[in-house]
Amino acid sequence: MTLPVHTAEATPTHPQPRATPARAHVLSAETVEQYRRAVAAGTDRVARRVAEATGPFTGVRPDELAPQVEAIDLDRPLGDTTAALDELEDVYLRDAVWFHHPRYLAHLNCPVVIPALLGEAVLSAVNSSMDTWDQSAGGTLIERRLIEWTADRIGLGPAADGVFTSGGTQSNLHALLLAREEALAAATPADRRIMLPQLRIIASAAGHFSVQKAAKLLGLAPDAVVVVETGPDRRMRPGAVRHEIARCRRAGLTVMAVVATAGTTDFGTIDPLDEIAEVCATAGVWLHVDAAYGCGLLVSPTRRHLLDGIERADSVTVDYHKSFFQPVSSSALVVRDRRTLRHATWHADYLNPARMVAQRIPNQVDKSLQTTRRFDALKLWLTLRVMGPDAVGELFDEVCDRATQAWQLVAADPRFEVLTRSQLSTVVFRWRPTGPGRELADAANLRAREALAASGLAVVAGTRVDSRQYLKFTVLNPATTADDVAYVLDLIAEHAGRYVHEHAGTAAADLTCPVG
Numbered sequence: 001m002t003l004p005v006h007t008a009e010a011t012p013t014h015p016q017p018r019a020t021p022a023r024a025h026v027l028s029a030e031t032v033e034q035y036r037r038a039v040a041a042g043t044d045r046v047a048r049r050v051a052e053a054t055g056p057f058t059g060v061r062p063d064e065l066a067p068q069v070e071a072i073d074l075d076r077p078l079g080d081t082t083a084a085l086d087e088l089e090d091v092y093l094r095d096a097v098w099f100h101h102p103r104y105l106a107h108l109n110c111p112v113v114i115p116a117l118l119g120e121a122v123l124s125a126v127n128s129s130m131d132t133w134d135q136s137a138g139g140t141l142i143e144r145r146l147i148e149w150t151a152d153r154i155g156l157g158p159a160a161d162g163v164f165t166s167g168g169t170q171s172n173l174h175a176l177l178l179a180r181e182e183a184l185a186a187a188t189p190a191d192r193r194i195m196l197p198q199l200r201i202i203a204s205a206a207g208h209f210s211v212q213k214a215a216k217l218l219g220l221a222p223d224a225v226v227v228v229e230t231g232p233d234r235r236m237r238p239g240a241v242r243h244e245i246a247r248c249r250r251a252g253l254t255v256m257a258v259v260a261t262a263g264t265t266d267f268g269t270i271d272p273l274d275e276i277a278e279v280c281a282t283a284g285v286w287l288h289v290d291a292a293y294g295c296g297l298l299v300s301p302t303r304r305h306l307l308d309g310i311e312r313a314d315s316v317t318v319d320y321h322k323s324f325f326q327p328v329s330s331s332a333l334v335v336r337d338r339r340t341l342r343h344a345t346w347h348a349d350y351l352n353p354a355r356m357v358a359q360r361i362p363n364q365v366d367k368s369l370q371t372t373r374r375f376d377a378l379k380l381w382l383t384l385r386v387m388g389p390d391a392v393g394e395l396f397d398e399v400c401d402r403a404t405q406a407w408q409l410v411a412a413d414p415r416f417e418v419l420t421r422s423q424l425s426t427v428v429f430r431w432r433p434t435g436p437g438r439e440l441a442d443a444a445n446l447r448a449r450e451a452l453a454a455s456g457l458a459v460v461a462g463t464r465v466d467s468r469q470y471l472k473f474t475v476l477n478p479a480t481t482a483d484d485v486a487y488v489l490d491l492i493a494e495h496a497g498r499y500v501h502e503h504a505g506t507a508a509a510d511l512t513c514p515v516g
């Protein structure tokens, strides 16, 4: 059968529709100039804000900003990029929290490298979706190369594989899904129902809360996560892990995974990976290493040894958007045995029919929890191609060095007490009143943190340790100097001292615990 050929001439009854104003906003061959101008205008606004920021924040309060956002009528467009950007200055850019500023010292947010921003601009415009080859083509191959590269850096061996995810939370969930399915691999459906409530995950008291969330999402029992207390060095003790595995087994429970952390969120400490791997290997338990924070060590010219033993893991979480200076989001789950990824596979005729496996069509959706998925890998690709891994590792080394300096500054300052020295780039400390009003120390630290953020001069984090309020620096900016740290310490001491001065002799105000 010969198919009819459709050309403009052959279909005179279907002339090209005239472009409507709405279509002028769609990226197409006709609108590329507008695209160039719009993106350049946006880039220019951000560049100006970055150049002019005098602090990491303006200290705006939600009740100040919310009315401005609320007042915008989303059904009445401005119709113009410049006007929309002017409006955006008021509701977002002016009061954004700027991670590039050297006195942003709070959470695990890094300043971002320019090649990755280039990648971000390219990937959102091309808009590949990483679920199937027919929606991404080269994007799939680039992501696969980066997973292979990461697995090699970890040392997982020739059967390794993995997939990019939205972040460490998803990577941890994914890892624990695989571990759960491996633990239940031989179970009948009836067995599964009996075994599911008996599954246990052993994790560190200093581990990330996404482990608990994952357990909940995976349908495990409310007490499924067995929390192992750390030693004073805030690292999980291999003996305690061994003990908990034995205890669970005696109680007829199945330990489906041990989660070790390479870079705890608060303390930046790294569990003794090799020894924990030994415990897991002896017990035949899946070892997941949450290296969301510590993954920067994979490219560190001087500190890679801190991850020794990670190569023995069954699965590893890597957050490039924490310590590879990548924009959110950019994370991966990497596994030792690619066959385990089958636990997240489902075939659908409209997307990834099973025959495509036989045809060796590389559909990343076969490994992912997501369907439509951003081509986040492009940011890391351009980073490696422009800067190279050593340059990224040098940046991470720099922030670790800076955090060591910060720790020394705090430790030498009688106004403060400091906890465990980080192996990465955090400092957990608290201001201590020396005179009267010592009972106000928790409130004073909490208020100092709030007052600092409200001033916009610096942003630090807070956490609770042993039921006491602490402050935390997370140093991820190589531009942060020892002078910045000293200045922020003075500000904290001033705010905390003022609070005690004003409240000594009165009951501490009712204080709620902040999100750390």
Ligand SMILES: Cc1ncc(COP(=O)(O)O)c(C=O)c1O
Pocket: 108, 166, 167, 168, 169, 170, 172, 207, 208, 210, 261, 263, 264, 265, 290, 292, 293, 319, 331
């Ligand atoms: C150790 C650790 N694991 C996992 C996560 C979660 O990562 P994400 O915020 O990318 O979901 C974090 C976040 O801070 C973390 O510190």
